[in-house]
Amino acid sequence: MDWNEGYVAGIDYPTGFFREQSPVHLSFACLTHGVEPVALDRPFNYLELGAGQGLTASVLAAANPQGRFHAIDFSPSHVQSARELAQAAELDNLCILEHSFAELAAGLVDLPPMDFITMYGVYSWVDAGNRKHIVDLIARYLKPGGIVYLNYNAMPGWSPSLPLQRLILERTQTDRHATHEQLVQAREMVQRLQALGATFFDGNPNLQYRLDSLREDKGGYLAHEYMSDGWMPLYHADVARAMAGAKMDYIGSGELAQAFPRLYLTPQQQELLDTVDDPMLRETVKDYMTNTSFREDIYVRGARRMSATRREHWLRQIGLALTSLPDMLTLELDLSIGKVKADPRYYQPVLDALVRRPHSLVELAEIPALFPLSLEDIGQMAALLTASGQACAYFLSAAELPVAPAQRLNAALAEASRFKDHYQVLASPLLGNGLAAGLIQRLLFRQLRRPSDRLDLQQCVQQMHDVLQAQQQPLFREGRVLQTQEEVLGELQHLTEAIVTRRVPIWRTLNML
Incomplete structure (x- = not known):
């Protein structure tokens, strides 16, 4: 078999940074979901799978000098680009390696036990054999209490677009040109079919988002999204069962707003969801309620639910800092679940405080307008402001780290x-x-x-x-x-x-x- 094992090659994936993969975001997400996080005030080990050109790994290594980071990709061009960036920044806590998932699963790579293992866009782009290798390497390398972040194209939301992906895949597999040219030809075929009134497109209004993406997005992204042999949108229940084979517990979404179903489910939907006892089925039912097409799952190896006292202990270690321009702040929070109007009685004083400087959650709790709220309430506000992109939660211990x-x-x-x-x-x-x-x-x-x-x-x-x-x-x-x-x-x-x-x-x- 070819070295790429059916995964698209010949065109690099676009360089991107994904904050959801950061140790801070993942530990804060665990805290938001009521699960013991990984402490970040001490050394930790982090592994990124399918690291691409290394931007996410480099930013996280630079911003978390207390951690030791490992970034792995099987594309030589990706690995070389990643190494050049890390060398330019003299990042001595980042190791970039060229390996396959099979080599990792077999234990052929000498790595320390990991506190974090993350991947972005990989899990539903590779074939079933490589998904099994990913689970096996997690079982081999992740510490008890360690966190895994994986996102993937999901069902049922992808179902209207499956024929489009198959059409593009078939078109590109019959073309012996370079990958970029294959994609150009596939785009042209889809556009001609639309122009000729193909009934599939006319009768499928939910397809428009994918058609817009096909027309506008970068070729590197589209090639990886549509042209891999093993590409498959997945049901959460299937992913959770596979991860259970590595003793992993699903604890919640990496998209922080998803932690608050009252914001995006009707009371009747919440009532129905409460009748579903099985956690895998409950999450799957929720996906049908929201027609989920992309999931951001967080798993913990041996999740430990926290008491209210323990949760408050962690919340006292969290700060909140402004990331948006002060004159761009809004109480209409633009979230993945839709727009949410924040209560001005509580959110406005918080934003006013953050304009002056970053605050710990304990300091925010001392604002007179917030006296009616518990520290957990303020933690939820921090989660939603972080999800909106206007602010960012951080661990107070970071203030003492080298810059x-x-x-x-x-x-x-x-x-x-x-x-x-x-x-x-x-x-x-x-x-x-x-x-x-x-x-x-x-x-x-x-x-x-x-x-x-x-x-x-x-x-x-x-x-x-x-x-x-x-x-x-x-x-x-x-x-x-x-x-x-x-x-x-x-x-x-x-x-x-x-x-x-x-x-x-x-x-x-x-x-x-």
């Missing part, structure tokens, strides 16, 4: 942005996580890192303009592409001033500068 690794990585990410806009994140050692950062932000960050008494904004603007030109990157204002050099320079001046006055203070608060 140099994150600052070295951020310098490397900013420097790489001169040549390509693919590392769209910066690391925060306070959050133990990454923070999204656009190209203009990263180019300015590069200038801020240089030893100088004064930032020359005009020079920054000109250098940004030169980079945009070299990368053939358009600049938009209110949805319109700016055409003239005068317009572009004026907009860059405006953006630079806004970043300096509004975004840079947040970076400093999060120990990024």
